[in-house]
Amino acid sequence: MSQKNETLSLFLAAVITIGLIFGGLWFFMGRWAQLNKPVANQSENNNPKDAISVPKPIETGKTSNTISKCDVPNLPEGTFNYGGSTTWAPIRKDVDSVLQSQCSQFILRYTQPPSGESGSGTGIRMLIDNQLAFSQSSRSVKAEENAEAKQKGFSFKEIPVAIDGIAIAVNLNLNIPGLTVAQLKDIYTGKITNWQQVGGPNLPITVYSRSKEAGGTVEFFVENILNKENFGANVSYINTTTEAVRKVAASPGGIYYASAPEVVPQCMIKSLPLGRTSGQFVPPYQEPFVPPSECPTKRNQLNTQAFRSGDYAITRNLFVIVKQNSQTDQQAGEAYANWLLTPQGQELIQKAGFVKIK
Structure with missing residues (x-):
């Protein structure tokens, strides 16, 4: 009888043990399924790799469409030499680069003159000598330049694109x-x-200018401000506007002239209001004037409204100078100028520091 009881106890113990094993397996399998389900969802929805890779093709696609879309009519393919005015440097940097990114088949190569300094005059000279496809100028073409071009079998067309x-x-x-x-x-x-002669302090005037050979800004100044008179013996000549700004900053009586985007935002000097008559001065900057203590965090901005209206006394157009020769060079210059006159081109010109012409 005791043997039967012992056998029954062993049997029950085995059954209970097997039940506990299967029960434990069932519990852990169920628990594992509950835990595994959220992990699978997390992997599907929030995986960092997917979160990064999904927007990237969309973003790249948008950028590609913006950059590669070339909607410039009659734009030829090839490499075209261009150059000229130093005033155009911000446009070459910040505007032309956008055209290059959009129209990779139209390659612009800035070309220095073989001798002398870059400038509007040397750019037109290089056009006459067939060294450029078109040029950038801060002044109009002179009569003698047109006459020389006609001797070479073509004429010049100047297309204004900015103020x-x-x-x-x-x-x-x-x-x-x-x-x-x-x-x-x-x-x-x-x-x-x-300076006392013009209402200022008793202080000698130290006069700075670039040389007449330096480019269109000096030529424009001589033609339109000096009425073709020569500079006085008191003028000191410097090579660049950067050098001139430093000299004026160090000279209590210093004075210099240059393209407004090169002067107005400067922190080291200030730009003077100008007038056609005494007492009616118009500043080249937007008022109120930003004092040096706030610069360079804030900078003075161009008085675009006065430039566009002509209220400011000394304004001029910037031109693309194009050969009228019915060849690819003419096509390239006209297409380039027409792109600068589009809404996109005009907005970029304004961002580069100049005034929209339309």
Whole structure:
């Protein structure tokens, strides 16, 4: 009897053990399934690899469409040499680069003159000598340049694409409300030599300019401000606007002129209001004037409204100079100029620091 009880106890123990094993397996399998299900969902929805890789093709596609879309009519394929005015440097950097990214088949190669300094005049000279396809100029073509071109069998077409102003830089500490164009002329021809003669302090005027050979800005200044008179013996010549700005900043009586985008935002100097008559001065910057203490966090901005309306006394157009020769060079220059006149081109020109012409 005791043997039977022992056998029964062993049998029950085995059954219970097997039941516990199967029960434990069932519990852990169920628990594993519950835990595994959220992990699978997390892998499907929130995997960092998927989160990054899904937007990338969309983003790349958008960028590709924006950059590679070339909607410039009559744009030829090939490499085209161009150059000229130093005033155009911000446009070459910030505007032309966009055209290059959109129209990779149209390659622009900036070309320095074989001798002398870059400038509007040398750019037109290089056009006449067939060294450029088209050029960029801060002044109009001269009659003698047109005559020389006609001797070579073509004429020039100038296409205005932007508005620029000439700004007058003076030392930050100079206390003067402004200058008339006539006074500016007298300063640069040597008739006025002290700031006291124009309502300022008793302080000699230190006059700076680039040389006549430097480019279109100087030529424009001589033609339109000096009325073709020569610079006075008091003028000191420098090579670049960067050098001139430093000299004016260090000279209490210093004065210099240059393209407005090169002068107005500067922190080291200030630009003077100009007027056609005394007492009616218009600043080349948007008022209120940003003092040096706030620069460079904030900078003075161009007075675009006064430039466009002509209220500011010294403004000019920037031109693309195109050969009229019925060849690919003419096609390239006209297509380039027409792109600059599109809404996109004009917005980019404004961002580069100039004023839209349309």
